[in-house]
Amino acid sequence: DGGITQSPKYLFRKEGQNVTLSCEQNLNHDAMYWYRQDPGQGLRLIYYSQIVNDFQKGDIAEGYSVSREKKESFPLTVTSAQKNPTAFYLCASSIWREGYTFGSGTRLTVV
Amino acid sequence: DQQVKQNSPSLSVQEGRISILNCDYTNSMFDYFLWYKKYPAEGPTFLISISSIKDKNEDGRFTVFLNKSAKHLSLHIVPSQPGDSAVYFCAASRRASGTYKYIFGTGTRLKVLA
Numbered sequence: 001d002g003g004i005t006q007s008p009k010y011l012f013r014k015e016g017q018n019v020t021l022s023c024e025q026n027l028n029h030d031a032m033y034w035y036r037q038d039p040g041q042g043l044r045l046i047y048y049s050q051i052v053n054d055f056q057k058g059d060i061a062e063g064y065s066v067s068r069e070k071k072e073s074f075p076l077t078v079t080s081a082q083k084n085p086t087a088f089y090l091c092a093s094s095i096w097r098e099g100y101t102f103g104s105g106t107r108l109t110v111v
Numbered sequence: 112d113q114q115v116k117q118n119s120p121s122l123s124v125q126e127g128r129i130s131i132l133n134c135d136y137t138n139s140m141f142d143y144f145l146w147y148k149k150y151p152a153e154g155p156t157f158l159i160s161i162s163s164i165k166d167k168n169e170d171g172r173f174t175v176f177l178n179k180s181a182k183h184l185s186l187h188i189v190p191s192q193p194g195d196s197a198v199y200f201c202a203a204s205r206r207a208s209g210t211y212k213y214i215f216g217t218g219t220r221l222k223v224l225a
Contacts, residue, residue, distance in 0.1 A: 042117075
């Protein structure tokens with residue numbers, strides 16, 4: 001079965017540490033995205049990539065970094081520069097002229 | 112600047128009645144719209160879409176209406192069921208520009224009362 005997998009489902013991070021969230025898809029989708037969901041703020045785009053080895057900043061990229069070395073993978077690193085990293089993170093993928101397929105999300109909590 | 116707005120953060124409806132969720136957008140270049148449904152601690156799932164060349168699209172209990180002149184779309188759920196209780200997001204895209212990217216609204220939490 002094709003799908004998009006995010007891991008881990010829950011993640012705890014100490015202040016000042018970097019942490020990497022995994023996103024893998026076997027849908028052969030060209031584009032991949034990272035969104036953040038906070039209560040009352042909907043889905044805000046962090047980074048997106050339409051092809052391998054290329055990615056663009058979204059609306060709230062500060063404090064985050066990504067890489068797209070393989071079509072299947074789009075990991076997100078939450079750096080210590082991100083001031084308020086506690087949130088629910090969603091990864092998605094898509095092909096041209098189609099909507100997104102979302103992963104099940106990772107809840108990151110800073111302790 | 113919020114290009115896609117869902118002005119009602121929540122909505123409660125009796126089981127069996129109609130649920131109407133609204134979405135407004137500001138960019139007249141948007142040409143494709145989606146609705147997603149999201150349960151807590153899960154990823155959103157695709158519900159229904161509509162192209163700007165249409166004003167209505169129907170799929171079972173779900174119908175989306177598009178009013179381009181008003182830059183407004185709505186999702187109708189008839190009849191509403193308790194399992195429909197979730198957060199609903201509308202999303203818009205400028206597919207003609209070549210982008211894959213969608214802009215999402217802030218979501219409306221629907222509660223269907225048994």
